[in-house]
Amino acid sequence: MNLYQSLGYLVLGSRLRRMSETFLAEINRIYQNEGIEFEASWFPVFYLLSKNESLSIKELSEQTEVSHPAASQLITNLKNKNIVETSVCTDDGRRQLVQFTLKGKAILNQILPIWEAINNSMTELAESDATAMQLLPAISAMENIFRSSDFANSVSGKLNPVSHE
Template sequence: MAIGSRLRMLTEKVTEDAAAIYALYHIDLQPKWFPVFYILSQEGPKTITEIAREIGHSHPSVSRIVGEMTAHGLVAEEKDATDGRKNRIGLAPAGHQLAEAIQDQYADVEQAITTLSAQANHDLWQAIGEWEYLLEQKSLLRRVQEQQRKRTESEVQIVDYTPAYRQAFRDLNEAWISTYFKMEAADYKALDDPEGYILNRGGHILVALWKGQPVGVCALLKMDDPDYDYELAKMAVSPAAQGKNIGRLLGDAIVDRARQLGARNVFLESNTILKPAISLYHRLGFEKVTGRPTPYERANIQMVLDLQVPAAAQVQ
């Protein structure tokens, strides 16, 4: 976990030695200038953009280094012969003299590094290149985020509703509805009597537990409609548990329950101001539909998930 510190320590030691090596050979060059100096001495004048791309530095970083080297008399700007709008950076006469004087240092350093590499069990250059490639594909931050999600998800249990969760079912839903809208008659019917209004009519309620406490709920209502089988409703997650992917876990679980019940589809109603919820429904495979009467004043979008389409085709 201290890899950043270890790398900084190694960098500081190598940089300290590099400065001493330049002094040993009477080469007036700062270690941080070397990549720019080397590429210009080997390949000739280049634009700052070209230098940055070749040495893997940012454009501002190269600009600062070029500014320092210019003040030191080692490089100079010149107009591009083919495009007068561009300035190219090349070695000044003092830079060319330095490029000749540094050759003995190059030879001795290369031999010293070859000897050091032969004494090592691992190839540092290959390891650095491998790590750079892997981190370009997926950053360390993203890798840690994935592990965080896996760990938090492993702490979440999805269980079936029991009367012990009646108050949590009501409180979680009433909290989010009251935050954005107002409680309506259809809300009271479901929240006042979840057993009679949902479960006894062929519906299901799932509860998400985090560290044993109910932090999320979601209902699957049996619909009396020839076109739609079930409705996903009353999904709510405690603000204290947000960021733990509980909404996605509940959504996946309720959709799986609908599949187990042999449902053709799942319908839902929502409001487009609830952007995280709408995004979740899209990721689950729901698509916008219109035309069905709604008992909710707040509903301005209706969506349906076709369970007859293979799951892999619904969520890319």
């Protein structure tokens, strides 16, 4: 058992971050090996725009559960690469709608088969181990627990009050 495994929940965040970084590096390597200009961090926006002709930055922010400034920064990055473009919403001039450019649509067509291959490969890997099959349900359960509880206050309540005499 390595250090991370032996420390249990004390290093949960570090282990999840390490696993995420490793996974995303592998995904980015797949795109690079296929000669496709795409970064794994763009996935949520690409996926949502693949299912919707256009979305506002606010809608993208809400659906990806990231802050509006973070979503806006990603959209600006994709605009600078000529992958998406924005237009003013005809119903509400304050809203900017995001949609793919022709280049963005071309990239989407290149990556759709890769998404399917990634999903199939990950399913095969997970199905090879009964415990691994529980990963996605366990992550969902923990996300729900964190949404419905006040973890910081729970920990604070378990600490002994320090007397300042």
